[in-house]
Amino acid sequence: MISTFEQRRRRTGLFFVAPALIVLAAILFYPIVDSILLALQRVQLAGGAVTQQWTGFGNFERLFADAVFWKAARNTAYFSVMEVVLVTFLSLGVALLLNHSFGRSGFFRILLIVPWALAPVANAVLWKWILNANYGVLNGMLKSLGVIENNQVWLGTPFSALNFLLIVDVWKSVPFVALLMLAGLQRVPQSLYRAAYMDGAGPWRSFLHVTLPTMRGVIAIAIVLQTIWSLRVFDLVFVLTRGGPADATVLLNFLAYRVTFNFLDLGYGAAIANIIFALTFLLAAAYVWLLWPREPKGAR
């Protein structure tokens, strides 16, 4: 009897999963396979048609000899690591603030959501104007506060430009992750804190031994999703700097775009996209392996 019930559960499970998998496969299978195959081809637009020619790993060889690719890879490494670290810590901080009795007002919740809900196109143009070196409001504000004497070209030097892209992206990304964290915090049972208090734990130790362990799953998924998203940042670069000055803000995904859509070098662009895919896959797998709560029952 039991085995039949188990069999039925297994059949129903497959029946439940299948539609989603079929739909995802129907949309993505051909594009993903095609993009992997494109990376092994030289694609040219000629004679009113697209000609494809197999080149083996030629695109990848070219990639590894391409200084711009390595520059983009370095920029991306810096950007992604900083982005994930900053977003995770700031979001945790914001969540702790909003979980305190002072921060529970609905006003803060709505305030948290607005940057996330703002259309990325408008967001990027908004920041382009805020950061403008001549008439931007950031310069105007800092000048009237006496913090700076002359206008600063925030997007003018490689270091500063990349970091301002980072700040804007963090501003846009914190809300969603902070929501996740806030939700996680609210799930920590008060009884655990009380028990820790009985054991004589102070605020810092109860945060370390009660809050963080319970939040492990939340933090893990925040880091995994944020890693995936940070490697796909595109619209900010496209609107704010176009990769400049002197390729200082070219990130891998922007490079993939530039090569694919501006240079129409579809094979080479697909090769870059595949590198992004491989990189994300490895990172996400590593995080899941490292951070995922092993035994759900141990968490409580």
Add this chain to the structure above:
Amino acid sequence: MSFARLREGGPLRKTVILAGLALFTFWSAAPILWLIISSLLEQKALIAQPPDLSPQNFTLENFSTVLAAAAALGRGIANSLIVSLFSTALALVLGAPAAYALARLPVPRANSIAFLILATQMLPGIAIAIPLFIVISKLGLIDNVLSLGIVYLSFNLPIVIWILRGFFLGIPSGIEKAAAVDGAGIFATFWYIVLPISLPPLSAAAVFAFVEAWNEFFFALILTRQQAQTVPLVIAQFAGQYQTVFGQMMAAAVISVAPVILLAVLFRNQIIRGFADGMMKG
């Protein structure tokens, strides 16, 4: 130190919390405030240094210009509503059972399947845009809101599955066992017992999918032509080759973000609780 004091903190911690909240308010609100102010100013005032905020420069003209071009914006909002609602509904209908099965039913290699689903998010959209365009145009479905909604499933469905799966993992197994003892089938258990207690995470997943679909730009650019244009494309219209009428663009942004904020206000409690449940356990 009492327990309540421990949770709330002493005067020092309270000061720190208040300062932190003030900083957070400034950090989140200042750019938004500037967005709203910009939407009310003439371009001439915006390019002054510092920006000229004298009262005579304030005007509603940006909004009236944007609304006069309302054909595009109105159609954009209508299209975006259809695309977002359609895509969100499908993501929930397909995602909820899949998440439930991956969490609670003995599906072989459930963890690997879940990771595979997440892995579909790792190839940049830029890479799949051209092959996707070929498929959609062979099917004759370019410039069609419903086909755009289906394409949006490619990024909404996986995230919805992950949010819901986390929630379903956290349901005490006693509930299902009790249902089984009462003779309820697996489907009935899912439908009559699991789903009703899952409304918060379902609405949270819905808000997530809705916002992402509402704001998506790149696929909308590639896969629509004129009739199916969505809101982000309409906003982008205010940035041309030689001219960006910043105030008008910001006015369009204010108008287009309103429905999403409204949704967020309506669902704010569900969003928090929903994610809390969903992310509790892996």
Add this chain to the structure above:
Amino acid sequence: MIHSFNRRTLLKAGAAAGATMALPDFLGRTAQAQAAGLNVFSPLPPDPAPPGAAKFSEEAFAKWQADNGATVAYETLAWPQLHDRMATAFASGAAPWDITYNCGWVPEFESFLSPYADTLPKALVDDLPASSFATTTVGGKRYGTVFTLSLLTLFYNKELLEQAGFKEAPKTWDEMKACAKEMTRDGRFGFVLNYGDPAGIGGTASYWMVFLQQAGGKLYGEDGLPSFKSDEGVAALQMIVDLMPSTDPGSISYAGINDATNVLLAGRAGMMMNWPFMWNAANDPKQSQIVGKMTSAILPAGPKGSASIDGTDAWTIVKSSKNQDKAQKLIEFYLDAEVQKRQVLDTGWLPIRLSVLGDPEVQAKAPNAAVVLEQAKHPYDSFVTADYNQVTVAIGTEVQQALQGSKTAAQAIADAHEAVTAIVKRRG
């Protein structure tokens, strides 16, 4: 007989449906299918758009459609996104348009376009500047017709110029440097430009090409290989570098020309290179603080005289179009003298027809038309090739490094030359 009668009735009904804008979508589509309409891919106004997409010559346009039994459906898109949508459609072999706008992309998309412009009526071709076809000619065949004369000229603030002690616009490089230097005071700058985006027409590399031609240099030699590692190439870049102390330092971060134009319109920069279309914006009291102070002149002469680049806004016909003849007729309508006149009077985009440019009414309404016409007497090659984007990114990135002082002009030009040679050789 009955069959054909029915078809004709349907056709008429379809045409009527197409003419009515307010009809629901599905009816509109039926109409398109039956009246064998023309699909035109165009930028949105205020970028250059044709009658029907922009508000001018609308009656003439309706009449043209009726006379020619054609329905024209516009697909409009913001200018910055045009190229991506076209590239996707062409790369997938499914371009749905009969006519497309083009901007320096003709060599890139050449294999998907028809060389229709070889068969334009002689009277029309004779009224167009011969060099306007430079950017639409590939392998000796003409694929497009430029429909607005859009050359960079010098825009300057007369008041600031006079305050700096000059009576008229600089005529040479030396005068320009001196003038820019004098204007740089009280938080203002002598010059401003957008050097942030290296690519395309209006990108960093293309501005260097202006100075390159003024120095007497060319981008490519007769063999098609780059030829700019020369004294002219270095002198052109050195000129931009020399201007930097009097240039708004934000210029290196301005990704679009509007970022730079705003500085000029706010009265905090004295000069910039700009396109004729911006003339109206500079005199619009809602956008500009320097109404009435803006003047334009031809670009200062380098060692070999003045020179500019071409904005190359052109109409092209897609090879897969089934209505080649009617498409050409429509483009000829866009270039009709009366339509061209309304184009400049109602939208501010200059005509391309010499006769219309010389029209007193046009010159009165667009005072800069004469200057642009004068500029057109000097070279204005944009050096577009199939890999123009790639070439301009390579050059522009090197130019940016020279502007930031991390490379000398000579070094940057040598490196750019090497990079472009590699690109051209890979193209094969």
